[in-house]
Amino acid sequence: MAQSNWKVGLPLALITVFMWAALPIALKGLLEHISPETATWYRFAGAALLAGLYYGRARQLKLKALFSRGLLLFTLLAVAGLLLNYLTYASGLNYITPGAAQIVIQLAPLLLLISSVLWLDERFSPRQWCGVALVVMGLLLFFNQRLAELGSGVDSDYMLGLGLILIAAVSWAVYGFFQKKILSRATPQDLLVLIYIAGTLCFLPMADPLDVAHLGWLDWLLLAFLTANTLIAYGAFSKALAHWEASSVSATLSLVPVITLLFSTLVSSIWPNYIAVEPLNWISWSGAAAVVLGSALAAIRSGRRAKDPLTPDEKIAN
Numbered sequence: 001m002a003q004s005n006w007k008v009g010l011p012l013a014l015i016t017v018f019m020w021a022a023l024p025i026a027l028k029g030l031l032e033h034i035s036p037e038t039a040t041w042y043r044f045a046g047a048a049l050l051a052g053l054y055y056g057r058a059r060q061l062k063l064k065a066l067f068s069r070g071l072l073l074f075t076l077l078a079v080a081g082l083l084l085n086y087l088t089y090a091s092g093l094n095y096i097t098p099g100a101a102q103i104v105i106q107l108a109p110l111l112l113l114i115s116s117v118l119w120l121d122e123r124f125s126p127r128q129w130c131g132v133a134l135v136v137m138g139l140l141l142f143f144n145q146r147l148a149e150l151g152s153g154v155d156s157d158y159m160l161g162l163g164l165i166l167i168a169a170v171s172w173a174v175y176g177f178f179q180k181k182i183l184s185r186a187t188p189q190d191l192l193v194l195i196y197i198a199g200t201l202c203f204l205p206m207a208d209p210l211d212v213a214h215l216g217w218l219d220w221l222l223l224a225f226l227t228a229n230t231l232i233a234y235g236a237f238s239k240a241l242a243h244w245e246a247s248s249v250s251a252t253l254s255l256v257p258v259i260t261l262l263f264s265t266l267v268s269s270i271w272p273n274y275i276a277v278e279p280l281n282w283i284s285w286s287g288a289a290a291v292v293l294g295s296a297l298a299a300i301r302s303g304r305r306a307k308d309p310l311t312p313d314e315k316i317a318n
Contacts, residue, residue, distance in 0.1 A: 009244020095161025
C-alpha cells in the first residue's frame, strides 16, 4: 500500500462526499422537468461515452472476460442489479425528499456486508454488528415524525417512495455482491463500462431523449452534473484510497447523508420552491447521526483487514 498522506487523501474523499451528497438534490430538481427514465438514460449514455473514450483510448478495457462461461451469470446479475438501482432510486425521489432517500440508501452497503458474511465467509466483528444496530435504530429515530402516518398508510405516495429506495438499496447490494465475485478475473472499470452501455440500450425504449429540448440553462447544468457525477466521484474515491487508509476514507464517506440534509436545508432556504425538505426535529437529527456513526462502524474493519484497499463496490454507486 502506498504511504498514507491524509493531506491528499482527505480532500479527495471530501470531493466524493460532496458529489454523492449533492446527487439526489440535483436529480430531484431535474425530475420536475423530465421523467426518471429519461434522466437515467442520459446518465448512462453520458457515462458510457466518457468512460468508453477514456479507457478505450488508454487500451484498458477487456470486456471479453465478463462474457466467459465462469463469469457470464455473475455479470448479468451485477448489471441487472445496478440498472435496477439507478431506476428505482430516481423513481423513488419523485415521492420523498433527497435527505430521506440518502438515509434509507445507507442500508445498501450494510446489506452487502451482511451478504458477504452469509455467502462469502467474510468475518463480521461485534463492533460492526453494533454499527448495523445503530443504523436500524437511527432510521426509526429519523422518521419519528412520520411513523404514525406510515403505519396507518395515510401517505401512500411517501410509502411508495420509501419502498422504491429500499429496492434500490437491495438491488445495489446484489450488484456489489456479484461484483465481488467478478473482480478476481476482471477489473471494476470493465464492469462499469459494460453497465453504462447496457443501461444506455435498456433504458432507451423507456426514455424520451427529445424531452430535454425544453429545459432551461439550470436544468442543463443539472443534467451535465449528474452525467459526470459518477465518473468524478469514483475517480476521486479511487485516488483517495491510493493516498489514505481505507478505514479513514470509509469513515469520511459516512458523512454523505448528513451533508445531503444540510445541502437540502440550505437550498430550500434560498430557493423555497426548488425542493421539499424532510421535517426534522432534534430526534430526527439524532437518528441521522446514529445512521452516520453506525455506517462508519460497520464499514471499518478491525485489524489487518481495515488496511486492505476497498473497491468502489463497497460504497454506493448512485
